[in-house]
Amino acid sequence: MKxxxxxxxxxxxxxxxKSFSESWLADICESGTDAxxxxxxxGITIDNVTECLAAVRRFSVPCVLExxxxxxxxxxxxxxxxxxVLNAHNPAFISGLHxxxxxxxxxxxxxxxxxxxxxxxxxxxxxxxxxxNADAAMDMDDIVAFSRFSENVLQMPIFYLEYSGTYGNEEVxxxxxxxxxxxxxxxxxxxxxxxxxxxxxxxADTVVVGNxxxxxxxxxxxxxxxxxxxxx
Ligand code: 1GP
Numbered sequence: 479m480k481x482x483x484x485x486x487x488x489x490x491x492x493x494x495x496k497s498f499s500e501s502w503l504a505d506i507c508e509s510g511t512d513a514x515x516x517x518x519x520x521g522i523t524i525d526n527v528t529e530c531l532a533a534v535r536r537f538s539v540p541c542v543l544e545x546x547x548x549x550x551x552x553x554x555x556x557x558x559x560x561x562x563v564l565n566a567h568n569p570a571f572i573s574g575l576h577x578x579x580x581x582x583x584x585x586x587x588x589x590x591x592x593x594x595x596x597x598x599x600x601x602x603x604x605x606x607x608x609x610x611n612a613d614a615a616m617d618m619d620d621i622v623a624f625s626r627f628s629e630n631v632l633q634m635p636i637f638y639l640e641y642s643g644t645y646g647n648e649e650v651x652x653x654x655x656x657x658x659x660x661x662x663x664x665x666x667x668x669x670x671x672x673x674x675x676x677x678x679x680x681x682a683d684t685v686v687v688g689n690x691x692x693x694x695x696x697x698x699x700x701x702x703x704x705x706x707x708x709x710x
Contacts, residue, residue: 479557479591480635482540484662486512487679488705490698491544491666491688494530495521506691507537510702515559515686517544519605524550531555544595548579557591559636564596564624566610595636596628600650601667604642618650625654629661639682641667643689648677655681671697672704679708 488511492498495518507514516530527543527550534541535554543555551558560579563571586592598621599607602614616624621639628634637658639651645668655663665682669675670690679685685705690698 479540480593483513483542483557483593484683486684488675488702489513489515489542489684489686490691491515491517491686492530492534492691493518493688494523494526494550496692498533500533502695503533504537505695505699507534507539509699510706511539512684513540513542515542515544516555517546517559519546519609522547522550524552526550528552545579548575548582551579551583551586553586553590555590557593558586559593559595561595561597561638562628562632562634563599563606563610563612564628565598565613565616567613568609568611571610593636594632594634595638595664596624596632596634596661597638597640598624599640599642600646601641601644603644604640606640606642618653621650622653622657625657625661629658634661636664637661638664638666641665644668645670645674646678648681651678651681655683669701670694672700675701676704676708679705680710683710 490506490511514534540556542557544559566572599612600614607614625637628637651665662683664684665678666686669687687701
């Protein structure tokens with residue numbers, strides 16, 4: 479799976495705390511996206527994560543859990559993304575919860591595919607920023623420094639520019655993309671149409687679309703083609 483993940487250009491992020499219909503999920507899973515990421519910052523439970531996994535498993539699309547709640551960790555996903563929030567001021571989100579997770583579920587590392595995400599949260603009004611107490615007011619040099627730290631010191635396979643809920647700064651995405659040498663650059667935040675998706679897909683290796691699937695599904699579905707056709 480780790481090799482396959484490197485080729486992902488587009489992913490939809492499903493929030494297990496939100497309800498969905500079978501036909502809605504079929505449209506998302508059969509859209510041509512490379513993967514479904516299950517993740518969110520509020521209201522995540524073992525029940526809604528398990529329900530989400532079972533529902534997505536009816537389709538052939540890969541399904542990954544972005545682990546944000548220790549209690550919701552459940553086996554059976556294709557891979558597990560572990561966000562390390564580099565600009566969190568709450569240390570629990572840098573290493574505390576991770577250490578507790580491995581204390582309880584360390585065997586996951588032997589049996590499942592686990593990838594670390596160096597996470598930078600850049601929308602100060604997002605629930606992720608509030609929850610982690612992230613210092614989202616960073617300039618370009620601060621963010622680039624975090625991308626270097628993530629790739630070269632922590633050796634994270636993924637660096638995630640998380641603008642959750644708001645469309646990000648293309649110059650930042652470009653600069654980080656030019657800085658990273660090996661890590662896979664994920665961009666997520668505020669993509670509502672194909673033009674925005676295509677713009678970020680020029681610089682990001684993988685473009686993640688979340689809220690739009692709940693707000694305007696048809697426009698969200700169009701982002702798949704836009705990302706796949708964008709030149710990188
Ligand atoms: C959220 O990066 C994803 O974790 C996607 O962001 O919901 O704003 O699309 P949006």
